[in-house]
Amino acid sequence: MATQQPLAVGLIGAGRMGSFHAETLAHRLPGVRLAAVADPAPGAAERLAAPLGCATAYPDIGDLLADPQVDAVVIATPARTHADLVEAAARAGKAVYCEKPMAVGLAEADRAITAARDAGVALQVGFNRRYDPGFRAAHDKVAAGAVGTPQLLRSLTRDPKLADPARIPPWTIFLETLIHDFDTLRFLNPGAEPVEVFAMADALVRPDFKDHGLLDTAVVTIRFDNGALATAEANFQAVYGYDVRGEVFGSAGMLTMGDIRRTPLTSYGPDGITAESVRYDQDLFHDAYVAELADFTECVRTGRAPAVTGEDARAALSIALAAIQSVTTGGPARIDELKDH
DSSP, X not given: OOOXXXXXXXXXXXXXXXXXXXXIIIIISTTEEEEEEEOSSXXXXXXXXXXXXXXXXXXXXXXXXXXXXXXXXXXXSOGGGHHHHHHHHHHTTOEEEEESOSOSSHHHHHHHHHHHHHHTOOEEEEOGGGGSHHHHHHHHHHHTTXXXXXXXXXXXXXXXXXXXXXXXXXXXXXXXXXXXXHHHHHHTSTTXXXXXXXXXXXXXXXXXXXXXXXXXXXXXEEEETTSOEEXXXXXXXXXXXXXXXXXXXXXXXXXXXXXOBSSSOOEEETTEEEOOBOOOXXXXXXXXXXXXXXXXXXXXXHOOOOSSOHHHHHHHHHHHHHHHHHHHHSSOEEGGGOOOO
């Protein structure tokens, strides 16, 4: 019997997240190989590809998309390039895994979804919390009725450190950070969709950058069509570590998920009670990041539809855009009346 050839995946974007995905494609997934790396920054593709045993590095992304040896691509470039790259990859006949957000506007989200559909290629978006065991188990329990009717939901993201605020584009807290929480809240309230959003945001970590458009702290409330009320919150600097948690409260009970502790060890001593905390997203969600690429490559191999779709990305984006509109106007924003920003 002939041996099945490894699935050849090309990586677009050799930055922090791209580097992790490259290592996963090269070493962590049986039956998958890192076939090529592309990045327009001088030398970036070569520096990432060579140590991973990948001989093909392109400074031109178009060359990777034109490579007939590449079956699928992983897009890990800056957020505002994603939609165009999804379209280009789909037109080239490549299955696409795209880091969040898939798009930063509804029209470009629709173009990306349509391009993948018209080309008949898989399109999966990187909402990694769906692959975390705690969040996945919570979703399954809610879907099975374990908490009765969902009434209150909560999701939060607190990053460990705000580095250079000058490099953060406007509205990043909604489009790139809370986008995870918006998807998580939909995931934890299966079958329901958001109808109205109210948001407040400010620069509390670095108020000196507020005039430059920085928002580093936000709270968003969301009303769903099944009556459930949800909150999403974010802050760019939690001095104690990388803090991601979720909660579902329903008529028959409550579920909580997320643990910032690095290990289950808690120390009790003369200075009090201490536990080591996780400081990095790739530590907290290491296995989830691997699992989502494992799922994507299995979809490509088998023809199964991805579990996290372009439509899911568009729905989370709608909440983000409604939050932006709410902050801008000072009032609530309805999803069905939303216009692109």
